[in-house]
Structures are given as C-alpha cells and as structure tokens.
Amino acid sequence: MNSLERSQQLRDLHKTLDSKNGRSLTFPPNLELGFQEVYARRYHAHIQLAGLLGLIALVATAPWDYILTPGIAAATWKIRIVASVLLMTSLAYSNIEQSLRYQQLLITLNATVCFITVLLISERHQSPLSDYYAEGSILVLIVAFVVSRLQFFWGKVTAVIMSLCLAMHLARIHANIELATIQTFVFVLGLLFALPGTYLMELSLRQNYLQSRLLNLEHKSLEDSRLQLEILTSTDGLTHIANRRSFDAALEQEWNRQQRAETPLSLIMLDVDNFKKYNDHYGHQQGDECLRQIARTLSKFSRRPGDLAARYGGEEFVLMLPGIRQDDAEEIAQQLVHTLAALALPHAASSLQKVTASLGVASMIPVMSAGPEQLILRADDALYQAKSAGRNRVCGYHYS
Structure with a gap:
C-alpha cells in the first residue's frame, strides 16, 4: 500500500468514526469485509467451544431420559444422536478456511438444532417435570448469544426462529395458559438480556476495530515518514548517493x-x-x-x-x-x-x-x-x- 492509498484510508476511517456509521452496526463495504474477517478469525474458537458444550450437554443429560421416562428413552436417544451428528458435522466444517465467511450462519444453525432438540425431548417426556425440561432452552440461548459471540443481526434472526419453534412446541403439546405464559415469559426475558448485550458487544467491537485500524495506519504513516526522513538525512540531495x-x-x-x-x-x-x-x-x-x-x-x-x-x-x-x-x-x-x-x-x-x-x-x-x-x-x-x-x-x- 502506497502513501496515497494509506492517506485515503485514514481519511475514510476518520470520516466513519465521526459519522453515525462509527456508532452503528454497519460499515462501508470495504471496512465491513475487513471487520467480518477479523471478527470471524478472532472468535473462531468460540463457535467450536459452543458446539462442544452442546455435545457435552446432550450426552450429560441423557441419563435423565431413563430416570424420568425410561419407556421412551430409546426415542429421545435417537433425537440426541441426530443432533450430535449435526453438531459434529458443523464443528468439522468450521475447521475449513472457507467456513469463516459463514461463521454466523453456522452459529444460528447450531443454536436452532440444539433448541429444537431440547423442545422435542421435552415433548416426548410424560413426567410431571417434562414441561420444565423445555426451560433448558434458555441455556441454549445463553451459549448461542454469549459464548458463540453471535452478532446482533444474526441474533435477531436466531431469536425469530427460536420464537417460532417455541410457539409450535406449545401448540403441539396443547399447553395450558399457565404453562404457555411461564415458558414464554422466561424465553422473552432471556431475549431481553441477550439481544441488548449482543448489540452493545458488537458495537464496542466495531468501534475498537476502527480505532485499531486507525492506529495501525497512523503507525505505518509515521514509520514511512521516519524512513523518508532517514533517507533525506543520509542521502546527498544533489547526487542521490550517501552523504x-x-x-x-x-x-x-x-x-x-x-x-x-x-x-x-x-x-x-x-x-x-x-x-x-x-x-x-x-x-x-x-x-x-x-x-x-x-x-x-x-x-x-x-x-x-x-x-x-x-x-x-x-x-x-x-x-x-x-x-x-x-x-x-x-x-x-x-x-x-x-x-x-x-x-x-x-x-x-x-x-x-x-x-x-x-x-x-x-x-x-x-x-x-x-x-x-x-x-x-x-x-x-x-x-x-x-x-x-x-x-x-x-x-x-x-x-x-
């Protein structure tokens, strides 16, 4: 990058920081591409951690199927196996370089798989406690939004998908008004904490990215100036050889x-x-x-x-x-x-x-x-x- 291009980038960054774009979740296309790449690489380990937590949770809670309703344990295990295979496939794909551009989509898909899995297992339980099994979906919400570093846009998409899944679940089990109110209240309360937190986190990261780019470019500009000054002080102005x-x-x-x-x-x-x-x-x-x-x-x-x-x-x-x-x-x-x-x-x-x-x-x-x-x-x-x-x-x- 030559000095003219660097100067133009510095002007663009200052303009973005001073404008409303510096306080929003969208950048001009050239900056947005850079931010998304940095974000994906920085939090690549988070999506793998979230996937592993999902797998551990599916396996660790399996004994409850035999304790609560041993008669349908085989059916719930099929659900767990399908979900585990999907999560492992996603984890394997996330190790491929090309997957970085689809990282946020993968998080949304993983969260949806885990959320639906919890609801399906809850439907098959006949224990008096089975209705509260679905409250485990709140853990999915926390892992998806907090651990996976889901961005705000994809957080909204995930929230809509989960809301539809929860509504379908309540309709399928013919939930009474009391149960529907409790589960909906807990879910919405979780979203009210998760979405603003996701927004503020991404906003802070975007501003830090702009500041980091700005400092990096300014450092390079200073380094160029230092090198030019060094050349000027060590080179004869007339003959352009050493002085x-x-x-x-x-x-x-x-x-x-x-x-x-x-x-x-x-x-x-x-x-x-x-x-x-x-x-x-x-x-x-x-x-x-x-x-x-x-x-x-x-x-x-x-x-x-x-x-x-x-x-x-x-x-x-x-x-x-x-x-x-x-x-x-x-x-x-x-x-x-x-x-x-x-x-x-x-x-x-x-x-x-x-x-x-x-x-x-x-x-x-x-x-x-x-x-x-x-x-x-x-x-x-x-x-x-x-x-x-x-x-x-x-x-x-x-x-x-």
Whole structure:
C-alpha cells in the first residue's frame, strides 16, 4: 500500500468514526469485509467451544431420559444422536478456511438444532417435570448469544426462529395458559438480556476495530515518514548517493566489523580535477549535472554488500571497500579513472578537454590502537599526491 492509498484510508476511517456509521452496526463495504474477517478469525474458537458444550450437554443429560421416562428413552436417544451428528458435522466444517465467511450462519444453525432438540425431548417426556425440561432452552440461548459471540443481526434472526419453534412446541403439546405464559415469559426475558448485550458487544467491537485500524495506519504513516526522513538525512540531495553523515556512520560500523574479522578495509577518495574552472566555464547547473554523472559512475563500483559510494563534500567523493586489499583497491581505482575518462564529459578549461579525476587509495587492517579517521587521513594524503603529480591518476598510500 502506497502513501496515497494509506492517506485515503485514514481519511475514510476518520470520516466513519465521526459519522453515525462509527456508532452503528454497519460499515462501508470495504471496512465491513475487513471487520467480518477479523471478527470471524478472532472468535473462531468460540463457535467450536459452543458446539462442544452442546455435545457435552446432550450426552450429560441423557441419563435423565431413563430416570424420568425410561419407556421412551430409546426415542429421545435417537433425537440426541441426530443432533450430535449435526453438531459434529458443523464443528468439522468450521475447521475449513472457507467456513469463516459463514461463521454466523453456522452459529444460528447450531443454536436452532440444539433448541429444537431440547423442545422435542421435552415433548416426548410424560413426567410431571417434562414441561420444565423445555426451560433448558434458555441455556441454549445463553451459549448461542454469549459464548458463540453471535452478532446482533444474526441474533435477531436466531431469536425469530427460536420464537417460532417455541410457539409450535406449545401448540403441539396443547399447553395450558399457565404453562404457555411461564415458558414464554422466561424465553422473552432471556431475549431481553441477550439481544441488548449482543448489540452493545458488537458495537464496542466495531468501534475498537476502527480505532485499531486507525492506529495501525497512523503507525505505518509515521514509520514511512521516519524512513523518508532517514533517507533525506543520509542521502546527498544533489547526487542521490550517501552523504558525509551516512558515510561516517557506515565507516565506523565497517571499521569495527573488519577489526573483529581481522580483514582489510580500503578507501578510494576521488576529487574532480579543475572543477572550479568547470563551474566558471559551464555554470553551476551544468556543474551539478557533471557531479551527478560522476556519482552514478562511482555507484557502479559499489557492487557488494558493505560497499558504499558517498559524496564526501563539494567535488570530492569516496568509495568504501570492506575486505579489499591495497593492491586490489588501487586496481579498482584505475578502472574508475578509465571509466570516467570514457564518459568524455567536455571540459574546455582543462588541458585534456574532458572531465578527469584524481584518486587516492588507502587500506588498513583495523586495530584497537587506531581509528577510522586514520584511514581517511591516509586516503586524503594519497589523493594529495595524485593531484600534486599532475592529476588524472591514482596514487596509493604506502608506508614511508
């Protein structure tokens, strides 16, 4: 996601939070899809727990069939077995990735199966207590709405289905007015607690989702800004290669690394010959373009991890080469001189009529008694020798 898309999403989230959508149970389509996916994954374990509780309840209450009405225990067991198979099928399907999009429907179906099972078992009992067996449906209500994390819309659907099932149950058993009133009252009372709780829970989760998305996007925007600032502070604005600050930090790091490995660290310092005359003759704009071309050429020699091409200041550049010996570094510097000459950048104020450069090369195996500044001084001394010897050449630092 680029910064423009992220900024647009931030505006959309702020707009949603500030509008009535931020306090409702519906989001714009793009946000709604994201919320539903997060919700389904977050509460995936809840639907499995609810299904397991349903299975445990069906098995654990089975002995009551033999205690209350042993004559019809076989019939009630058939009901329990059918319900258990349906629940196990649902649990198995819920482990499939594609089932996440149908999670709320599965909860509704599971709750309906358990609710109807309780009512059917209650109908078959002939004990004086069988009418109150149906009150176990309230447990189904609690598990469906609370444990399964049923969303408000599906909670309303489930409530309607359960209400119809209860009405049919009361009609089938020809319940008297007293029994019908008690069972209806208890069921409606359960819904009056369950539905508002479901609504408030989902509303809170939706608002938390918006806040979480907002914080995440703002964090990423801040991280992008930090990276951009880091790039700006470590990159030379004209040539777009590393600047002096970035080079100093990298040199310190590589010095310590090569010291531990006891391997050499080489520097090539480059100075554009007669650059002041070039600027005076062609103008600063053309001078800037000349520096950019030299920087691009220098960057081509920074091939390995750890290599670094940087603008050291003005018309001076530096190439850091970890693990390279003095002789090899001088050979690379010679290749660089030839490559710059091959560019054939015109320089009317130069005796060679083209842009050239002088290069100084130094190499050291870092030790505790010295520092990276000593390597810079050696490369600078070698560069001075190259310029003093007539420019357009490479000089290496060697112990006198």
